[in-house]
Amino acid sequence: xxxxxxxxxxxxxxxxxxxxxxxxxxxxxxxxxxxxxxxxxxxxxxxxxxxx
Amino acid sequence: xxxxxxxxxxxxxxxxxxxxxxxxxxxxxxxxxxxxxxxxxxxxxxxxxxxxxxxxxxxxxxxxxxxxxxxxxxxxxxxxxxxxxxxxxxxxxxxxxxxxxxxxxxxxxxxxxxxxxxxxxxxxxxxxxxxxxxxxxxxxxxxxxxxxxxxxxxxxxxxxxxxxxxxxxxxxxxxxxxxxxxxxxxxxxxxxxxxxxxxxxxxxxxxxxxxxxxxxxxxxxxxxxxxxxxxxxxxxxxxxxxxxxxxxxxxxxxxxxxxxxxxxxxxxxxxxxxxxxxxxxxxxxxxxxxxxxxxxxxxxxxxxxxxxxxxxxxxxxxxxxxxxxxxxxxxxxxxxxxxxxxxxxxxxxxxxxxxxxxxxxxxxxxxxxxxxxxxxxxxxxxxxxxxxxxxxxxxxxxxxxxxxxxxxxxxxxxxxxxxxxxxxxxxxxxxxxxxxxxxxxxxxxxxxxxxxxxxxxxxxxxxxxxxxxxxxxxxxxxxxxxxxxxxxxxxxxxxxxxxxxxxxxxxxxxxxxxxxxxxxxxxxxxxxxxxxxxxxxxxx
Numbered sequence: 001x002x003x004x005x006x007x008x009x010x011x012x013x014x015x016x017x018x019x020x021x022x023x024x025x026x027x028x029x030x031x032x033x034x035x036x037x038x039x040x041x042x043x044x045x046x047x048x049x050x051x052x
Numbered sequence: 053x054x055x056x057x058x059x060x061x062x063x064x065x066x067x068x069x070x071x072x073x074x075x076x077x078x079x080x081x082x083x084x085x086x087x088x089x090x091x092x093x094x095x096x097x098x099x100x101x102x103x104x105x106x107x108x109x110x111x112x113x114x115x116x117x118x119x120x121x122x123x124x125x126x127x128x129x130x131x132x133x134x135x136x137x138x139x140x141x142x143x144x145x146x147x148x149x150x151x152x153x154x155x156x157x158x159x160x161x162x163x164x165x166x167x168x169x170x171x172x173x174x175x176x177x178x179x180x181x182x183x184x185x186x187x188x189x190x191x192x193x194x195x196x197x198x199x200x201x202x203x204x205x206x207x208x209x210x211x212x213x214x215x216x217x218x219x220x221x222x223x224x225x226x227x228x229x230x231x232x233x234x235x236x237x238x239x240x241x242x243x244x245x246x247x248x249x250x251x252x253x254x255x256x257x258x259x260x261x262x263x264x265x266x267x268x269x270x271x272x273x274x275x276x277x278x279x280x281x282x283x284x285x286x287x288x289x290x291x292x293x294x295x296x297x298x299x300x301x302x303x304x305x306x307x308x309x310x311x312x313x314x315x316x317x318x319x320x321x322x323x324x325x326x327x328x329x330x331x332x333x334x335x336x337x338x339x340x341x342x343x344x345x346x347x348x349x350x351x352x353x354x355x356x357x358x359x360x361x362x363x364x365x366x367x368x369x370x371x372x373x374x375x376x377x378x379x380x381x382x383x384x385x386x387x388x389x390x391x392x393x394x395x396x397x398x399x400x401x402x403x404x405x406x407x408x409x410x411x412x413x414x415x416x417x418x419x420x421x422x423x424x425x426x427x428x429x430x431x432x433x434x435x436x437x438x439x440x441x442x443x444x445x446x447x448x449x450x451x452x453x454x455x456x457x458x459x460x461x462x463x464x465x466x467x468x469x470x471x472x473x474x475x476x477x478x479x480x481x482x483x484x485x486x487x488x489x490x491x492x493x494x495x496x497x498x499x500x501x502x503x504x505x506x507x508x509x510x511x512x513x514x515x516x517x518x519x520x521x522x523x524x525x526x527x528x529x530x531x532x533x534x535x536x537x538x539x540x541x542x543x544x545x546x547x548x549x550x551x552x553x554x555x556x557x558x559x560x561x562x563x564x565x566x567x568x569x570x571x572x573x574x575x576x577x578x579x580x581x582x583x584x585x586x587x588x589x590x591x592x
Contacts, residue, residue: 013242013577017242017577019160022163022238022239023163023238023239025237025238026163026164026234026235026237026238026239027163027164027234029163029230029233029234029237029238030163030164030167030230030231030234033229033230033233033234033264034226034230036264037226037230037264037267037268038268040264040265040268040269040272041268041269041271041272042272043272044268044269044272044273044302045272045275045276047272047302048272048276048287048298048302
């Protein structure tokens with residue numbers, strides 16, 4: 001992988017830094033957050049259903 | 053490596069910008085184009101919401117009913133708030149996020165570019181639907197932006213349009229937030245650790261989590277209103293065993309964090325601008341990050357301070373009162389750090405800095421009146437008066453809107469490649485800063501004297517301060533046309549070319565790019581070192 005010089009010495013870019021892998025991880029993050037949002041929506045509707 | 057040498061390294065001279073109008077703007081997945089769309093849309097909404105404010109202030113110019121019917125006045129107050137909150141301020145911050153976050157963290161674009169396009173293009177339809185209710189037989193929503201039942205349920209068929217519009221705005225916000233979080237967590241350039249990120253990125257990361265947590269709550273609340281109105285349920289109908297106070301709890305569980313959604317990115321922008329024009333690193337970067345997170349956490353446990361007059365157990369009042377007052381601590385840390393950053397700095401007062409300083413001073417006034425409102429015993433007097441109107445307008449107008457102006461002037465040369473007119477920028481600031489105080493400061497006195505909010509007529513004892521407030525409102529409204537003039541001049545007429553690092557004291561990755569930045573930037577991740585990190589202590 002590409003090696004680059006930084007102030008703290010040479011830094012090696014790994015598979016982890018590859019843009020395709022980063023985009024894949026971003027999609028996973030997005031799905032996890034979307035599920036959380038849907039669960040909050042359902043939970044508050046249920047709070048109304050169960051509370052009345 | 054010097055900052056200037058990065059300019060060449062990150063310029064992609066093969067821009068591949070779409071040539072057709074529809075390709076460029078309707079189908080775009082480019083974060084800069086989508087940022088521009090958000091900003092233009094929010095400016096349009098700012099003027100539509102502002103024109104409604106002008107109707108309100110014109111009606112209140114003197115006692116008596118002169119211009120509009122009371123029902124239409126109520127529609128104006130409601131629509132003004134909905135449009136300013138969901139159409140102007142929030143989309144403007146999403147526009148800033150789109151433009152700046154990828155450039156600040158060294159990413160080539162947002163993580164989910166197609167969803168980014170979708171997030172934006174939902175909005176024009178949502179607001180067309182919301183505004184269309186004004187032309188329907190039953191009129192627009194008139195129960196205030198809080199949509200409290202039973203009043204909100206007494207509207208006509210147009211209420212369904214309002215609910216659907218709110219749903220669409222919410223979906224747009226949630227998708228935008230998911231994109232921001234996914235981008236920040238996954239797309240940072242190698243070496244850009246979380247505590248090296250610019251403060252604007254930090255404040256947006258925290259804001260995005262707030263949005264994901266509370267927008268579904270609002271969606272749930274308005275869905276229950278919808279079924280109560282049209283499908284015979286009784287979530288909030290006392291006659292059917294429901295509880296209208298439950299709506300208030302649910303609404304404010306969304307509504308209070310919503311306030312911080314509008315102000316946290318403002319904190320971030322001001323934290324970028326003040327160090328630049330003080331030519332000093334930000335004082336207490338880490339403390340700023342933790343203060344932002346603390347404010348976000350506290351915003352979830354203070355909602356019932358909006359409901360002191362509803363009645364609640366004494367322990368509840370005490371909890372919400374002290375929890376609310378606690379927010380002053382991290383907020384005070386921020387104000388202290390901004391002032392300390394300026395302290396002994398080589399300060400200059402270009403337009404972004406003027407708006408940033410105006411923000412610090414005037415937002416603090418709004419924060420202090422918030423502390424007064426936090427006291428349960430005192431709130432019984434202030435509640436639903438113009439004191440509350442004065443308080444939240446100080447936080448939102450010379451607070452959030454001034455920070456938006458500051459950010460726009462700060463990054464406009466970067467976005468366009470041209471310098472704006474400094475002279476007209478300063479005129480815009482001074483006319484805005486003076487008129488906004490003429491507009492809102494007298495409203496404190498009106499509230500303390502007992503003038504209720506959301507009324508089209510009032511007792512003659514309130515006449516003088518209302519007239520002063522309205523004059524300030526007209527001047528403030530008109531002065532925003534200067535802003536439009538400055539932008540149009542900067543984009544189309546200005547001959548003064550902006551350099552890559554526009555401001556002498558500016559630090560951060562975005563300033564390593566040319567002005568305007570290439571259509572696709574940071575296709576190769578940048579090297580992160582002390583010259584490219586926004587907030588870093590100077591080497592001694």
